Amino acid sequence: MTWHLDPEAIHRYARGAAPPALAASAEAHLMGCAACRDGLTSFVDTRRAETIWHEVVDRVDAPRRSGPERLLTRLGVGEATARLVAATPTLRGPWLLAVAGVLALAASAAQVDERFLRMFLVIAPLGPLAGVAVAFAGGLDPTREIGLAAPYSGLRLLLIRTAAVLAVTVPIVAAAGFALPGANWPAGWLLPTAGLTCAALALTARVPPVVAVGVVASAWVLVTAPAAVAGHLDVAFGAGAQLCWLAVAVLGGAWLALTRHTVTTKLGRSA
Amino acid sequence: MTTVRVHGVTRSFGRTRALDGVDLEAGRGVTGLLGPNGAGKTTLLRTIATVLAPDRGTVTLLGRDPTRPEDRTRIRERLGYLPQDAGFHRGFTVFEFVDYVAILKEMTDRRPRHDEVRRVIALTGLASVSAKRIRALSGGMRRRVGLAQALLGDPDLLVLDEPTVGLDPEQRLRFREMISQAGEGRTVVMSSHQTEDITALCNRIAVIHHGRARFAGTPTELTAQAEGRVWTDTRRSPAALAAWRTGDGAFRNVGDPPGGAELIPPTLEDAYLLLVGEPEPAVTRS
Numbered sequence: 001m002t003w004h005l006d007p008e009a010i011h012r013y014a015r016g017a018a019p020p021a022l023a024a025s026a027e028a029h030l031m032g033c034a035a036c037r038d039g040l041t042s043f044v045d046t047r048r049a050e051t052i053w054h055e056v057v058d059r060v061d062a063p064r065r066s067g068p069e070r071l072l073t074r075l076g077v078g079e080a081t082a083r084l085v086a087a088t089p090t091l092r093g094p095w096l097l098a099v100a101g102v103l104a105l106a107a108s109a110a111q112v113d114e115r116f117l118r119m120f121l122v123i124a125p126l127g128p129l130a131g132v133a134v135a136f137a138g139g140l141d142p143t144r145e146i147g148l149a150a151p152y153s154g155l156r157l158l159l160i161r162t163a164a165v166l167a168v169t170v171p172i173v174a175a176a177g178f179a180l181p182g183a184n185w186p187a188g189w190l191l192p193t194a195g196l197t198c199a200a201l202a203l204t205a206r207v208p209p210v211v212a213v214g215v216v217a218s219a220w221v222l223v224t225a226p227a228a229v230a231g232h233l234d235v236a237f238g239a240g241a242q243l244c245w246l247a248v249a250v251l252g253g254a255w256l257a258l259t260r261h262t263v264t265t266k267l268g269r270s271a
Numbered sequence: 272m273t274t275v276r277v278h279g280v281t282r283s284f285g286r287t288r289a290l291d292g293v294d295l296e297a298g299r300g301v302t303g304l305l306g307p308n309g310a311g312k313t314t315l316l317r318t319i320a321t322v323l324a325p326d327r328g329t330v331t332l333l334g335r336d337p338t339r340p341e342d343r344t345r346i347r348e349r350l351g352y353l354p355q356d357a358g359f360h361r362g363f364t365v366f367e368f369v370d371y372v373a374i375l376k377e378m379t380d381r382r383p384r385h386d387e388v389r390r391v392i393a394l395t396g397l398a399s400v401s402a403k404r405i406r407a408l409s410g411g412m413r414r415r416v417g418l419a420q421a422l423l424g425d426p427d428l429l430v431l432d433e434p435t436v437g438l439d440p441e442q443r444l445r446f447r448e449m450i451s452q453a454g455e456g457r458t459v460v461m462s463s464h465q466t467e468d469i470t471a472l473c474n475r476i477a478v479i480h481h482g483r484a485r486f487a488g489t490p491t492e493l494t495a496q497a498e499g500r501v502w503t504d505t506r507r508s509p510a511a512l513a514a515w516r517t518g519d520g521a522f523r524n525v526g527d528p529p530g531g532a533e534l535i536p537p538t539l540e541d542a543y544l545l546l547v548g549e550p551e552p553a554v555t556r557s
Binding site: 147152 | 317320321322344347348350352354356357358359360363366367370371372374375376377379381382384385386389401420430
């Protein structure tokens with residue numbers, strides 16, 4: 001090597017303050033010049049070098065995130081929350097296909113008979129509700145036992161999974177609803193769904209989520225199915241009923257906030 | 272220092288009493304729970320892992336009371352747990368799964384969390400399969416993934432339920448080595464019905480049978496209980512609680528020896544057989 005970098009150039013390169021042309025030239029020279037590399041050592045900020053190295057390792061070593069996780073982070077969801085959502089059992093393809101299939105059948109039947117059209121409104125809120133229940137069913141969440149012994153807040157997990165399930169299932173139900181012939185209540189099921197979900201979540205202070213959803217869903221079917229068959233849709237979907245569902249949703253949310261420690265217990269965190 | 276203190280713990284499932292007034296203490300090192308299937312080992316470990324609350328009795332973990340929400344969270348921050356039937360999201364890769372559990376352990380900053388995930392993956396010898404999907408791994412490898420997630424955050428208390436079940440001899444040896452290393456400087460409570468694993472790993476043992484702790488002490492103390500109760504003979508002795516033909520053709524008899532019997536030194540397994548072979552009251556209550 002017939003020439004060497006002057007100390008000023010080495011210093012600027014080490015600080016990351018060298019212009020691109022100088023940096024490229026210095027880099028090429030340093031690759032082949034042990035003397036200049038030795039000279040560079042004293043200027044290197046080891047903490048900065050370690051940070052850069054960690055970043056490189058992390059970029060190279062961390063696996064590529066799944067499609068849903070990348071979509072969620074693009075939508076502004078934190079990468080940790082996106083990973084938790086990706087592990088929600090109800091958000092897997094077979095489950096979503098089952099919900100879509102049931103609703104498609106209900107919508108097809110509604111084309112034939114007006115009574116089925118009314119029954120669709122009874123069934124519609126059950127899809128999202130079932131999704132919430134299944135998200136916490138012990139048999140379907142393979143890591144439930146490990147999760148129970150982890151410090152992550154049970155309430156936070158409950159809300160994240162519920163929001164994820166609703167975000168996916170509500171559009172499916174909405175699509176089926178708008179495909180109905182001459183429907184007077186295409187979105188009439190939305191507030192009942194919100195109210196029923198909040199009521200179920202509020203009950204998790206007393207019983208596990210699966211039981212809470214079971215109780216709420218049974219009560220809903222027992223009350224609305226006879227009214228729907230008789231043609232009295234106002235009972236569950238009229239303006240007055242919608243206000244009631246809004247109130248149930250608000251009260252359920254408030255109760256959930258008040259009983260947040262007990263909710264943790266009923267998710268199985270009972271010790 | 273005692274990390275785990277269980278006193279008079281009772282837990283029933285319906286009419287079956289799984290734990291019936293169990294007392295247990297565990298400190299630094301590996302404490303083994305030995306007992307037959309259905310003895311109550313898993314229920315006790317789930318209680319120690321804060322997954323299950325006892326019906327009666329008290330549990331103190333790392334000096335805290337797990338019935339208090341604040342204490343429970345603090346305990347879980349310092350706890351690692353490998354359940355008996357540890358499930359996995361089979362579509363996740365090894366890295367993704369361990370990363371998922373790290374999030375549940377409240378490691379929210381991505382870079383330090385990924386560093387920790389890489390650390391435990393390397394520690395359990397999984398670095399070469401880190402990017403593989405869990406569904407493509409063998410049973411032994413999956414068990415290692417379970418151990419890796421339990422080691423996240425370098426916990427002070429490690430609860431391992433049948434960690435070596437279903438492993439081949441080579442994998443069991445590897446696992447013993449990992450558990451032994453994990454027991455240096457922290458408290459490990461593990462269950463097994465394999466006396467070899469307990470002998471090889473544990474500095475303390477509790478024998479659980481019919482929901483009760485029938486023995487608590489060191490392996491040497493347990494083995495000493497069978498002193499003078501193991502003998503060899505050319506035939507299966509009617510006085511023996513258990514007897515089997517050994518490789519040299521003689522019968523090894525365990526029980527109350529007849530006069531003039533040729534006594535031999537007992538093993539931990541002999542002592543265990545004597546403990547669990549004795550009659551016990553029924554565990555199912557009306």
